[in-house]
Amino acid sequence: MTPRNVLKISFLVIVLLLCFLYVSAGAFQIEVSPHEISPGDAFIVKVTDIKTVRLPAISLGKNRFYFAKCGEGCFLAIGAVGIKTKPGDYILKLRIGKKTKNLKLFIKHTDFPAMRLTLSEDKVSLSPEDKRRVKRENKRLKAIFRRVSRRLWEGDFLLPLENDLSTVFGTKRIINNKKISVHSGVDIRGQEGEEVLASNNGKVVFAKELFLEGNTVILDHGLGIYTIYMHLSGFNVNSGNSVSKGDAIGFVGSSGRSSGPHLHFGVKVRDINVNPVSFVELEL
Ligand SMILES: [Zn+2]
Known part of the structure; x- marks a missing residue:
């Protein structure tokens, strides 16, 4: 060559x-x-x-x-x-x-259910002082959900309580013929004191009482993903704690504006309210 x-x-x-x-x-x-x-x-x-x-x-x-x-x-x-x-x-x-x-x-087009309720005005409207408190609290929550921290979640997310749902995500609440709110999470049936489990590994970024939501725990799972647990009767964690998937973080209750013991479970992805059922079905 x-x-x-x-x-x-x-x-x-x-x-x-x-x-x-x-x-x-x-x-x-x-x-x-x-x-x-x-x-x-x-x-x-x-x-x-x-x-x-x-x-x-x-x-x-x-x-x-x-x-x-x-x-x-x-x-x-x-x-x-x-x-x-x-x-x-x-x-x-x-x-x-x-x-x-x-x-x-x-x-796809989806019809969300509507729930009609008739309640006395004092159960619907808030005093100017309570309104200010709710506004303050919402501002604080908004600041939490905007933060994007390092990833802590591992594998699939789980439902924090293995019971039936009483109110699904997206339910329109029409009180006294006025559309008041759209349900931002799911309500899971539960007995007072039943253990509420962490949906995935994360950090407790909030564990306090809120006016409407009652005793509330918020877990930061990283990358803009948060899970929220409301109306608890008590806490099993403090703000700043690290938790593993399945750890008991609190107990079912009826604190805040609630008509009986249940768990309101919410999921946020980049400050968007997500249907927790669709979220736990993701194969991660
Ligand atoms: Zn709820």
């Missing part, structure tokens, strides 16, 4: 190698599941076989969701849409390094 031919073959090998590297770098797999959801549901975006070490980024409109590592070359993000999202096709924007990809997400 002439030196000229050796040079030619070497050049060809290098070109082929570069082509192979280029193709394999772009051959990552993407999965959105479920890709058809209801308003208020959570979803997962999983990217596998990525050769890059940099975290991908995903957004839906103005909302950004955060990826966590799920193994070698595997990244996973939990996203959600608000309950007021209109049905139709939506585009998730995925960025991996310098590449962007549009992913489809379909929001």
